[in-house]
Each structure stands twice: as structure tokens, then as C-alpha cells.
Amino acid sequence: MTDVIIQHLVTETRVKIRCRDYIKKIAIYKDRLAVQLPEKIIIYSVQADDPFDMKYKAHKKINKRIDCTNLYVTSHHLVFIFEKKIQLLAFTGILVREWILEDHIKFVKVISGPPKSESLIVGLSNGVVTRIFIDNAFPVPIVRQTTGIQIVDMSADKTKIAIIDEHQSMFVYDIKSQQLLFQETQVLSAAWNLEMDDMLAYTTKDTLYIKTREMPASQQKLPGFVVGFKGSKIFCLSDTAMNTIDVPQSSTFYRFLEKKDFLMAYKLACIGVTIQDWKALGVESLLQKDFSTARKAFCHIKDLPFIDLCETADQMN
Amino acid sequence: MNDTWLQSEVMALQGKFKEAAQNYIKAQMLDKAITLYTQLKKFQEANDLIRKHGKSRPGEGPLLDPAILIK
Numbered sequence: 001m002t003d004v005i006i007q008h009l010v011t012e013t014r015v016k017i018r019c020r021d022y023i024k025k026i027a028i029y030k031d032r033l034a035v036q037l038p039e040k041i042i043i044y045s046v047q048a049d050d051p052f053d054m055k056y057k058a059h060k061k062i063n064k065r066i067d068c069t070n071l072y073v074t075s076h077h078l079v080f081i082f083e084k085k086i087q088l089l090a091f092t093g094i095l096v097r098e099w100i101l102e103d104h105i106k107f108v109k110v111i112s113g114p115p116k117s118e119s120l121i122v123g124l125s126n127g128v129v130t131r132i133f134i135d136n137a138f139p140v141p142i143v144r145q146t147t148g149i150q151i152v153d154m155s156a157d158k159t160k161i162a163i164i165d166e167h168q169s170m171f172v173y174d175i176k177s178q179q180l181l182f183q184e185t186q187v188l189s190a191a192w193n194l195e196m197d198d199m200l201a202y203t204t205k206d207t208l209y210i211k212t213r214e215m216p217a218s219q220q221k222l223p224g225f226v227v228g229f230k231g232s233k234i235f236c237l238s239d240t241a242m243n244t245i246d247v248p249q250s251s252t253f254y255r256f257l258e259k260k261d262f263l264m265a266y267k268l269a270c271i272g273v274t275i276q277d278w279k280a281l282g283v284e285s286l287l288q289k290d291f292s293t294a295r296k297a298f299c300h301i302k303d304l305p306f307i308d309l310c311e312t313a314d315q316m317n
Numbered sequence: 318m319n320d321t322w323l324q325s326e327v328m329a330l331q332g333k334f335k336e337a338a339q340n341y342i343k344a345q346m347l348d349k350a351i352t353l354y355t356q357l358k359k360f361q362e363a364n365d366l367i368r369k370h371g372k373s374r375p376g377e378g379p380l381l382d383p384a385i386l387i388k
Contacts, residue, residue: 283327305330315325 008054009235009244015054017044017296025049025071027078029110031117032059034073037067041078043091062093072108075115077134080251081108086120088134099132099139106149111158121148121161123149129163143173153190157197162190170202182211189225191234196267201229208234212252213264220247232272257284262293275301289317321346329353338362342370 004017004026006149017035025036033044033056045059047209062078070081077096080087083104088097107123107312115134124130128146147165154161160181163171170187186204191197203226211217222245224238234245248266254277255267262285269281282297286306291314298306321344328337334357341350347370354363 148350283331286327287324309326309330313326 004033006033006056007242008052009242010230010233011052012244013052013054014227015056017056025068027071027073029073030075030112031262032073032075033126034071034078036066036071039063043073043078060091062089063090069105070108072110072120074118075136077118077170079110079114079120079134081105086122086132093205097134097137099137101120101130101139102126102128107152108311109152111154121152121154123152123163125149127165142175143178145171150198151189153192154308155192155197155200156194159197159289160192162192164188164190164201170297172200184209187278189227191226192228194228196231196271199229201226203236208235208236210247210252212256212268215252215255218251246272250277253277253281257281260284260288262288262290265294268298269297269300277308279303286310286313289313291317319344322349325349325353334359338366342366 002019002021002023004019004023005014006016007258019035019037021034021037023037024238027034031046031048035042036045041064042058043060043061045067046056046057066080068080068082071079072079072237073122074089078091080089084101086099087095088095101122101124102130105125109121111119112122113119117133119134120132120237122130122132123225125148127149127233128141129143129149130139130141132139142161143163145163145165147167149163150166151164154160159175161173161175163173164187168186170190171180171186172182178223185208187202188204190200190202191254200211202209203222203224206221206223208226209217209219210223217304220235224236226234227237228235232247232249234247236243236245249271251272253265253268253273256268257280262281265281269278277299278301282294286294291310295307297312321340325337325340334353338350338353341347341353347366350366351363354366362364
């Protein structure tokens with residue numbers, strides 16, 4: 001009750017911070033960690049240049065008692081969520097900005113951005129999803145639904161949004177055209193890949209699905225909720241344990257290779273496929289005279305004779 | 318650029334020499350097939366190919382063009 005444990009999901013290391021007081025709320029964003037205690041808020045930070053550093057040091061303290069429903073932190077601000085209101089505080093404790101929303105706030109997520117102008121994505125119980133840039137007083141409406149919002153996630157290129165409503169239906173929209181791209185029922189949680197656009201992982205009661213673009217979703221048995229998706233790693237919460245699962249990309253990779261979409265296949269390969277898959281990509285793209293992709297693929301597996309052939313063929317062309 | 322050449326080169330690099338040679342022969346590129354085998358120092362196979370697909374009859378001239386062998 002008085003300790004914060006931080007687990008690094010990629011390296012699977014853990015650190016414990018002793019606060020010697022009852023912890024009310026915690027929030028984490030990149031190199032910042034905010035811990036709310038009954039009478040104060042402590043902001044910890046780590047060295048920002050090393051992604052594997054786990055030495056959290058107390059950075060700022062705010063001696064304020066704030067009764068909020070949720071707490072979030074960004075690079076230079078704290079975000080307090082109340083029933084219908086969001087407050088933005090600087091680390092000095094001064095109120096910077098305040099937004100009043102039309103209905104109860106159901107879901108908030110910090111979307112990373114340049115320091116001091118990060119954004120929040122907010123889902124309301126009347127079905128409205130808005131994006132709030134913390135340096136702008138006006139919320140930007142994104143999608144209006146008829147049912148209350150449960151979970152929202154935005155893709156890495158910020159062009160698509162996945163929404164799960166209170167009836168566990170998932171809707172995927174293109175933000176710009178407002179078009180409904182994809183719909184699924186009985187979904188409990190969803191997360192976009194942080195490194196690949198157009199790759200969405202979502203979980204139903206006992207199955208994990210991974211959908212890439214318009215391809216049919218690949219599935220595997222997995223109890224728990226997906227909470228994050230980075231590269232080929234899926235972070236999954238089951239009961240109280242956080243699991244990191246490596247998902248193979250080969251099956252999706254071959255689908256794109258069959259379609260001769262070498263660019264997408266190459267992107268998928270970069271996330272993690274076997275040497276044979278790289279070779280297949282290289283040969284296939286070489287035969288289709290996509291020399292740059294072929295060359296990159298063979299460079300990846302350091303296949304010198306093939307690189308040589310790519311060069312010769314490219315020159316002959 | 319020649320598609321057959323590219324296909325056969327890829328096959329050869331994958332170790333499928335026989336397929337590569339057949340592919341050359343299908344496209345009437347006997348000299349390339351012979352070069353492939355001579356580079357691999359598989360003279361027996363090269364010779365067989367010439368006997369089978371070469372234009373000149375035995376006794377009419379050299380079976381193997383010396384220029385290929387010098388390379």
C-alpha cells in the first residue's frame with residue numbers, strides 16, 4: 001500500500017519505490033512518474049536518454065490535497081480528471097488550464113507529443129470522443145457515437161481510432177474521413193501497435209486477435225486483456241500479472257508477400273521474422289524487379305552473393 | 318534486362334543448378350547454361366548439355382566453344 005513497483009516490460013526488470021505513506025494514485029508517462037499521497041504529489045523522473053534506466057529520482061513535490069477520480073502525468077504537467085472536468089497543473093502546483101466537458105468522463109489516455117503540447121484522448125459517457133491538446137483551450141471532437149465509451153486507442157500515425165463501447169463492441173474509425181473501417185463484438189480491450197501503423201491487437205474473453213490492415217485477423221488463445229503492443233511484443237494483463245508475449249509475424253508477412261506488397265512485407269519483417277522469411281522476401285522482390293527492397297532484405301541477412309546479383313541486375317536495368 | 322537471366326541467376330544462387338540450366342535452355346540460352354556449369358567446374362554436366370542441345374553434329378567442329386572455357 002505504500003510502495004510503488006515499476007516493471008520494465010521489455011527488459012523485465014523491476015524497481016520498488018518506498019513512499020512511506022498511503023498511495024492514492026499513480027501515473028506514468030515516458031520518463032516521468034507521479035505518485036499521489038494523501039497530502040502531496042511527488043513527481044519522479046529518470047534519465048530520459050536511456051530507455052532502460054530505472055533509477056527514479058524525486059524531481060518535484062507539490063504539497064496539495066486534490067480529490068480527483070484519476071491522475072495522469074505528461075512531460076511538464078499533471079492532469080487531474082474529475083467527473084466532468086479536467087485540470088492541468090504545472091509541476092509547481094499552479095493551475096494552468098481547465099476544461100469542462102459535456103458529460104461524465106469515462107476514459108482518458110495520454111497521447112505522446114512534443115513536450116508541453118501532448119494531448120489527451122477523452123471518451124465520455126454520451127459517446128463523444130474528443131482530443132484535448134494541453135496547450136489549447138478547445139477540445140477537438142473526433143467521433144460521436146450513440147453509446148458510452150469504455151476504451152479508446154489511437155494508432156501510431158494518429159489517423160485511426162479504435163473505440164470500445166459499454167456493450168463491448170469495438171469500432172475502428174478513420175479519423176480524417178470519419179469512415180467506419182471495421183467492427184467487432186465482444187471485445188474487452190484493444191491496443192494499436194506503437195511501431196507499426198495499421199496493426200491492431202484486441203482481446204475477447206479468451207482469444208487474442210491481431211489485425212493488420214484489411215487482412216483477416218490472426219488469432220490465438222490467450223486469456224487476459226491486451227494493454228500494449230510494441231513491435232512484436234504484446235503486453236497482456238491477466239488477473240494481477242503482467243505478461244509479455246512475443247507474437248510471430250510470419251503468417252501476416254507471407255500474406256503481404258503473396259499480394260506482392262513488398263513495402264508492407266518489409267515493414268513487418270523489420271518487426272521480427274526468420275532468416276528464411278527475409279530470403280523469401282528478397283527473392284520475391286528481386287524477381288519482381290523491386291531492387292531496393294530486395295537489396296535491403298539481403299543486406300539484413302548479409303547474403304553477399306544475392307546483394308551482388310541485385311546490384312548487377314539494377315545496373316542492367 | 319532479361320527475365321530468364323534473372324530467374325536463373327536466382328535459382329543458381331539458391332543452389333538449384335539443374336533448374337537454372339534448364340531455364341536457360343528453355344529460352345535458347347545454351348551459352349549461359351554452359352557458363353554456369355563451367356564456373357562451377359562441372360565440366361561433365363556442361364559436356365552433356367552440349368551433346369544434348371548443341372547445334373553442331375559430332376565431328377563437325379569443337380563441341381565446346383573454347384572462348385567459354387578460357388573465361
